[in-house]
Amino acid sequence: MKEFALIKALRRLLPPPGPGVSLGAGDDAAVLAPRGRPLAVTTDTQIEGVHFRREWLAPAGIGGRALEVALSDLAAMGARPRAVVVALQLPARLPGREALALMRGLIARAAARRCEVAGGNIAVYEGPLALTVTALGELPRGAPATLRSAARPGERIYATGLPGLARLGCEALARKARPTPYLRAAIRKYLAPRACVEEMAFLGRSAPLGAAIDLSDGLAGDLGHVLAESGVGARLALEAPADFKRACAALRLDAQACMLGPSDDYELLFTAPERRIAPIAPAFARRFGRPLLPLGLITPERGLWIADAAGRARRITARSFEHGA
Amino acid sequence: MKEFALIKALRRLLPPPGPGVSLGAGDDAAVLAPRGRPLAVTTDTQIEGVHFRREWLAPAGIGGRALEVALSDLAAMGARPRAVVVALQLPARLPGREALALMRGLIARAAARRCEVAGGNIAVYEGPLALTVTALGELPRGAPATLRSAARPGERIYATGLPGLARLGCEALARKARPTPYLRAAIRKYLAPRACVEEMAFLGRSAPLGAAIDLSDGLAGDLGHVLAESGVGARLALEAPADFKRACAALRLDAQACMLGPSDDYELLFTAPERRIAPIAPAFARRFGRPLLPLGLITPERGLWIADAAGRARRITARSFEHGA
Numbered sequence: 001m002k003e004f005a006l007i008k009a010l011r012r013l014l015p016p017p018g019p020g021v022s023l024g025a026g027d028d029a030a031v032l033a034p035r036g037r038p039l040a041v042t043t044d045t046q047i048e049g050v051h052f053r054r055e056w057l058a059p060a061g062i063g064g065r066a067l068e069v070a071l072s073d074l075a076a077m078g079a080r081p082r083a084v085v086v087a088l089q090l091p092a093r094l095p096g097r098e099a100l101a102l103m104r105g106l107i108a109r110a111a112a113r114r115c116e117v118a119g120g121n122i123a124v125y126e127g128p129l130a131l132t133v134t135a136l137g138e139l140p141r142g143a144p145a146t147l148r149s150a151a152r153p154g155e156r157i158y159a160t161g162l163p164g165l166a167r168l169g170c171e172a173l174a175r176k177a178r179p180t181p182y183l184r185a186a187i188r189k190y191l192a193p194r195a196c197v198e199e200m201a202f203l204g205r206s207a208p209l210g211a212a213i214d215l216s217d218g219l220a221g222d223l224g225h226v227l228a229e230s231g232v233g234a235r236l237a238l239e240a241p242a243d244f245k246r247a248c249a250a251l252r253l254d255a256q257a258c259m260l261g262p263s264d265d266y267e268l269l270f271t272a273p274e275r276r277i278a279p280i281a282p283a284f285a286r287r288f289g290r291p292l293l294p295l296g297l298i299t300p301e302r303g304l305w306i307a308d309a310a311g312r313a314r315r316i317t318a319r320s321f322e323h324g325a
Numbered sequence: 326m327k328e329f330a331l332i333k334a335l336r337r338l339l340p341p342p343g344p345g346v347s348l349g350a351g352d353d354a355a356v357l358a359p360r361g362r363p364l365a366v367t368t369d370t371q372i373e374g375v376h377f378r379r380e381w382l383a384p385a386g387i388g389g390r391a392l393e394v395a396l397s398d399l400a401a402m403g404a405r406p407r408a409v410v411v412a413l414q415l416p417a418r419l420p421g422r423e424a425l426a427l428m429r430g431l432i433a434r435a436a437a438r439r440c441e442v443a444g445g446n447i448a449v450y451e452g453p454l455a456l457t458v459t460a461l462g463e464l465p466r467g468a469p470a471t472l473r474s475a476a477r478p479g480e481r482i483y484a485t486g487l488p489g490l491a492r493l494g495c496e497a498l499a500r501k502a503r504p505t506p507y508l509r510a511a512i513r514k515y516l517a518p519r520a521c522v523e524e525m526a527f528l529g530r531s532a533p534l535g536a537a538i539d540l541s542d543g544l545a546g547d548l549g550h551v552l553a554e555s556g557v558g559a560r561l562a563l564e565a566p567a568d569f570k571r572a573c574a575a576l577r578l579d580a581q582a583c584m585l586g587p588s589d590d591y592e593l594l595f596t597a598p599e600r601r602i603a604p605i606a607p608a609f610a611r612r613f614g615r616p617l618l619p620l621g622l623i624t625p626e627r628g629l630w631i632a633d634a635a636g637r638a639r640r641i642t643a644r645s646f647e648h649g650a
Contacts, residue, residue: 027473028401029367042354043410045448076353085368087457123370127452132412134368134459148352
């Protein structure tokens, strides 16, 4: 397909703009109507070979995943997705139908999120398939964004899902492991993450939160950002679930290292006083089909500490798990 | 430089957020304060080898150019730049200091435009240097965006600068032509375009415009978009300036084809009734140091027509100049 024909075909995929978007794709820029709320803005690039592999994920899944990954950053701020713009970098050899399938997947996830695909850009080049999704989201009126810098000593650390599960799924794919039902769920978690938009809306309505961040680098890395920005430390008490431990052992992975190291979970990590979370935790679990996981405690002393197998406190840094360190 | 160290160093370059940005880079998302005006949003990717060559442009120039190219789309809508977010794709082999110089160049141009660099994303990969700039701009209260679809028969077609000049500059570089002063200006036009933000603000204040688009694909292509979206046609009367013709001839380029074909001018093309433009044209020329160029007339009959050397009308299409057609 010629580049101009492909651009036309891609544009035809977009549904007409919904309320709040005065002008959709097709002009020099899209236009959003003002609605009097603070607007969160985030941009994220997903690149073949770095963030995903085409042999693991069909084009529609690549598009949907890129959308959810961008929305995850909005969720971490407590913002509701409003619109995205999408910059595609298509390898010259990529069949046009794959580009179309990718955008269809992205548009379907955006529709499920009631988020407009307001515009985009297409470049054909010699390089890996890449998508940059810039997402705009609204903060609730009167509610401040949940910042990385807002963790306070005494608050407990929670996650909306198990850190490291996506890493397990990724390793299972890389090693072509025989997929048990548990591994299948881990693989799904890795390939088709879901931004915690509704989870965060529920939490924000139910309890005053401290800091929040999405788990995209892994627990040690992302919690490390929160600690550094907040000027505090943390003591972790990690208890890996038995089935996670078993699955890790079968792949000769250390379960605790998996929970701490790089993992694309796109769950939320947040801090809050335990007494505010305890009363709402059962409702959270009922509503979202998974419990809030307590991971440890924010401390006034700097540093990230974890108890080892013998119960001794060991200090770790984000660097312990840094890519390429 | 390690990836995390580079990210830190890049973040340190950003000035603190100015008014209108509640939260700058460094968290999951930036936050813009609401200001009650429609927001134009556009995204654009510039890729080494496709949109620029590193041997022609220092890193700071690459960053500044990407910023201006994104703002050009805002200008075409009549919007004032407010903030950008920048997604960098850095080749693994790129020295850290070049990435820093690139961002410094981008930040300097943004500062000159009073536009915040509100956040970004960095990915290191095996591929060409690429930057995706997503720009957010405000429309003046009560003023509609200038759309591609708003050209009406009888309106005259104008450009804020000579279409094809950037193409001439690009060809001069590619052929390593001996640079005359005129060629030097053309090369500057190609390497360091300036978005017509102030030009458009002046025009929008001074006269009711019809359609507008920025000249990024070339005159035939971009005017073709306006004609298609507006359901009208145009008759062009192009008169290449004598020095442009001479410079084209020296490079064995057809001046008219240069004016019509692909060229990254980032000037604005707009339509308006001649009687509204004539009174303000002298003030425009004084203020911006170059005249408004009348290029032809919008007609009710579809199609894009141009007079050939013998004065015969010849029909052309965007396709005549399509990349890769």
